[in-house]
Amino acid sequence: MAQPTPARNRPDWWRNAVIYQVYVRSFADGDGDGTGDLAGVRARLPYLAELGVDALWFTPWYVSPMKDGGYDVADYRAIDPAFGTLAEAEKLIAEARELGMRTIADIVPNHVSDQHPWFRAALKGGAERELFHFRAGRGDRPPNDWRSEFGGPAWTRLPDGTWYLHLFAPEQPDLNWAHPAVRREHEDILRFWFERGVAGVRVDSAALLAKDPRLPDFVEGRDPHPYVDRDELHDIYRSWRAIADEYGGIFVGEVWLPDPERFARYLRPDELHTAFNFAFLSCPWDARRLRASIDDTLAEHAPVGAPATWVLCNHDVTRTVTRYGREDTAFDFATKAFGTPTDLALGTRRARAAALLSLALPGAVYLYQGEELGLPEADIPRDRVQDPMHARSGGTDPGRDGCRVPLPWVAGEPYAGFGGEPWLPQPADWPSYAAGGQAADPGSMLSLYRTAIRLRPVFGKGPLTWLPAPEGILAFRRGDGALCLVNLADQPSDLPAHTELLVSSAPLDTEGRLPKDTAVWLRA
Secondary structure (H helix, E strand, O other): OOOOOOOOHHHOOOOOEEEEOOOOHHOOOOOOOOOOHHHHHHHHHHHHHHHHOOOEEOOOOOEOOOOOOOOOOOEEEEEOOOOHHHHHHHHHHHHHHHOOOEEEEOOOOOEOOOOHHHHHHHHHOOOOHHHHEEEOOOOOOOOOOOEEOOOOEEEEEEEOOOOEEOOOOOOEEEOOOOOHHHHHHHHHHHHHHHHOOOOOOEEOOOOOOOOOOOOOOOOOOOOOOOOOOOOHHHHHHHHHHHHHHHHHHHEEEEEOOHHHHHHHOOOOOOOOOOEHHHHHHHHHOOOHHHHHHHHHHHHHHHHOOOOEEOOOOOOOOOOEEEOOOOOOOOOOOHOOOOOOOOOOHHHHHHHHHHHHHHHHHHOOEEEEHHHHHHHOOOOOOOOOOOHHHHHHHEEEEEEEHHOOEEEEEEEHHHHHOOOOOOOOOOOHHHHOOHHHHHHOOOOOHHHHHHHHHHHHHHOOOEEEEEEOOOOOOOEEEEEEOOOOEOOOOOOEOOOOOOOOOEOOOOOOOOOOOEOEEEEEEEOO
């Protein structure tokens, strides 16, 4: 069988790409100060190229007070000094491209840092107040009852008695997207980064920008929502798409919406190219639920001709091996808690199978740094937690720091080869997950990912066809290419007729059957 052209070499590379998420602060420390930086990433580019990914998505690397992990941006046209310089970012973009990897930047359009020049001027009473949402309160109460995504009210009162809106932390004031200067500024930011060689832009909180100008109280079930998924958003993204088309760039949106039809509107041919698939990410380890999630995803993308995306984890959610080892294997922000028991051996087995499942599906796959190492969620001491979600919850929510712990690279070096003493503490067993040791182990999680990404083109571009299978077994073919089987049943399963076993997430049993919580790729 002829090998299809890898995604990285095609003009429509983004439709079937494997994209690696780099959380710079925790990836690799090049200068020994304990914070990951661009020098560390540049030094590890050969590792990423050998992994076989097509693009690198960088979470915000801009100047920031880091009140929310860099998602509080003070200057979009400069790199935070803790990470490096703009010139170094340009080198990184070019060097990655030479190795066959494109770069995706991260834009946070809903809000800026309270240290942004606009907001600092607004606090002094300047005309910049029109660029945000400043309002008088209702006596001693906020202007409305909106709640922050991080907990508590979405309003903060200033000494002069006025209030300003922040759907996230108080250090992240929301921008007023009804003001033309806000639109012009972001269009200029997009051009700035496209001109420096980025191939795409990830749009943070993409469904939250537009607000009802009346700022009414929230009423459950009221349509339209006062600040989620408002129709005004689509005009914004159509103007952005025109800019991206000038440069051959692409967008991926962070769009959390329960309504598939509303979700698909963001992916029309003149808007965003792709959006993250949070339904699949949140789905429990259950054959019926996973199949339904896959079917629903493909069905909601089909009318607009957009490719699906598949993701198991990111910088905001519980790491896969930990989640899949728990009694409740779904993900929900509302259920996160300290001390939830997990069976890491079981979770790792399922995570290996899930890796083969996601990489076999039609569309693009996003891989969060450390997933290829099988890293678990780290248990951060409460006095070291930095995520504002923890503080805003009154200390009940463990926050997101557990999936952001700096990576282990070399077992025999201090701090597992990360660099200086990490900004978040590494667990004592982190060296056992080090990339250097896993690279030499054909049975490791890293070797599984390398093999699967290398073999992934055997599935081609064909559609997914489900095959008859016993209950608890996911079995499908892609076009005339390979087959994927995943066993979520309680007993081993026979394999269908095939000419070659390409890769398996765990060994077959002594009778050549597929064990429980195991996935396999077969040549048809």
